[in-house]
Amino acid sequence: MGDFEQFVRDAEAELTRALAGHLPLDEVADAVAEAMAFAWEHRAHVEQLDNACGYLFRVAQSRSRVRRAGLLPGPDEGRLPEVEPSLGPAMRGLPSQQRSAVWLVHGVGWTYAEAAEAMGISTSAVGTHVARGLSRLRQQMGVDVGV
């Protein structure tokens, strides 16, 4: 990663999607901007990282720290007919670590290792949280759907 501007272009979209699952939407843009400013000030360190996005995700979260309020709005049935409406309440009902792990791995597409660095936990713990979170989602969505 040599060109900082290229890094910002590449990382911004990924970081936005990751933070959209953890902050109210009206705070995400500011959080991304703060993280990028931090990356600029510490670019010598950030350039050496294998997973700069995960690192900056934690930086952004540490600046914001709004827990739960306004998280994960929707999914709007009108905008997203292919997404089951029960997915939103089911996700919001997950314990925070499970919700984060499921969002980062399956919503954003990060590897377990990348999610682990972003969450500050072990790769194995990410796997546990993802497995339990998905199981709980299926259970909740199955209960909500025609049973």
Next chain:
Amino acid sequence: MSDLSTNDLERQLRVWADDLALQVHDLRQQSTPVQELRPVAPHPRRVLVLVAVAALVLAGGLLLRAAEWRNEDATVASTSNGVVEVAYERVEYSQEANLACPTGTPAVRGFNRSTFESWADNIGRRWRNTVTYPDGTTRDLIALGSPTDLEATYDRGELRGADVGCPGVDGLDILISEPGQSGYFALNPGGDIMRSPDMAFTPTYKDLGEEVPGAHTDSTGRPADLWRETINGYLEVGTAHDQVPIVQTTDWYVDHETGEVIERSFSSEIAGIGTARSLLTRVDAGKRMVPQETFDSDGLNLVH
């Protein structure tokens, strides 16, 4: 029952994530005036230059702590002869709640108190937790490798701490739960785990809170500096996603001489529902010489 496969869920999560990112983009395009999506104190939109100025002030402190955390000044050393020097900590954990749940008084499943012990061998890159519950049962965890990309994790015993909240109510189901469920836990991880070349940024009370002036004592009467973080927001509660005000307060009681946290309390006060609170009190800590067998994984289950 739903026959949703992982692929179905993954696809739906990706679609949802893409849509939320698009909504963020749309909000950014409408950057003046600031969109108030929730009626709390406005979060002013800052341009990159202004954020960089603020970050520069904070960066000095963060860079200094990052340098301190790197292994150039490690004070924990392993020895041979069957013993190893570790950083040890014993913390008493408790949680309580006074909640008027919509579904009635919830039954308590599990314990509201436990004792956490942690042993950190930073040179040997090994960490251990033992949690002891009031009935004498324990759970253990041994982590090997680095803090963020462990070579192996071993565990034994059941998680027996109670989840505190209103079961079955969206947004209120788990308000407080026992720490350390996802891996190694210590009240002062910044001083122990993260003395590592591959340290990732870990915010501390200095990043998250503000010092409260004056003389303070923790719950045991120990004099301390007090740092506090207060967050005002809203929970979306129930199937109707009613927005209920919540105030979350974290207090860190800090030893003035060492800068280490000796006690941490966290509380959630939810309008019309009540308060849930947890307390972590350090009762013992310091460098100790322990047998190498402290990190022996025999009898524990390999997690990964």
